[in-house]
Amino acid sequence: MDLHQYRAPQGGYDEAFDAAGEARPCWSVAKQAVGSMETSALLERQRDADRLLDAEGAGHLVHELAFERAIDRHGVSASARVESRPWRLDPLPFVIDAAEFAVLSNAAIQRMRLLEALLVDCAGERQLVRDGVLPAALLYSLPSFRAHTAGFAPPRWLVHYAVDVVRAADGRWRIVHDLTDAPSGLGYSLLNRAVLARLLPDDTS
Numbered sequence: 001m002d003l004h005q006y007r008a009p010q011g012g013y014d015e016a017f018d019a020a021g022e023a024r025p026c027w028s029v030a031k032q033a034v035g036s037m038e039t040s041a042l043l044e045r046q047r048d049a050d051r052l053l054d055a056e057g058a059g060h061l062v063h064e065l066a067f068e069r070a071i072d073r074h075g076v077s078a079s080a081r082v083e084s085r086p087w088r089l090d091p092l093p094f095v096i097d098a099a100e101f102a103v104l105s106n107a108a109i110q111r112m113r114l115l116e117a118l119l120v121d122c123a124g125e126r127q128l129v130r131d132g133v134l135p136a137a138l139l140y141s142l143p144s145f146r147a148h149t150a151g152f153a154p155p156r157w158l159v160h161y162a163v164d165v166v167r168a169a170d171g172r173w174r175i176v177h178d179l180t181d182a183p184s185g186l187g188y189s190l191l192n193r194a195v196l197a198r199l200l201p202d203d204t205s
Helices: 025-035 039-056 098-123 136-140 184-199
Strands: 059-066 079-086 162-167 173-179
Touching: 039 079, 039 184, 098 162, 098 173
Parallel strands: none
Antiparallel strands: 059 079, 162 173
């Protein structure tokens, strides 16, 4: 694949190349490995990835809200339609340098600790409600709220936490949403790693 003619698009952030068209330092190894591949070979790797994932039965659920006339007890007019779609994997790895990963990691830990403290307070003393920071009507109207948890103190309330982030055009990271339910993303990470190890050279997987 000829990367010498590649130019970073205007108005956005290119993960692999800077505005001058030079590969970012953390992408140098990936550029060296991928740059030696023909475009047809890379497309073949994509087809191989789709085949391997299909053989594993990998997929993900997409929740789409279709608004209807019926109003639920929370005043929301919606019903969820769940659709299963194949899991896709880009054969080009996403590379991030150690310093930037440390920033994301520390930010995720900080956010997780904040949510844990919020859960502890809501299930315990509810000082946020007393101080007027959290409206009592909002807390007590939640279907998952249990008033009898007051005084109950497990080792931790938040047993799993993940966060979805995106890169904005200015290069900064933005949080899309928090995930606190089943750790399904961990399984996808292991599956992606196994598939990439079969698709790309050892120094990129």
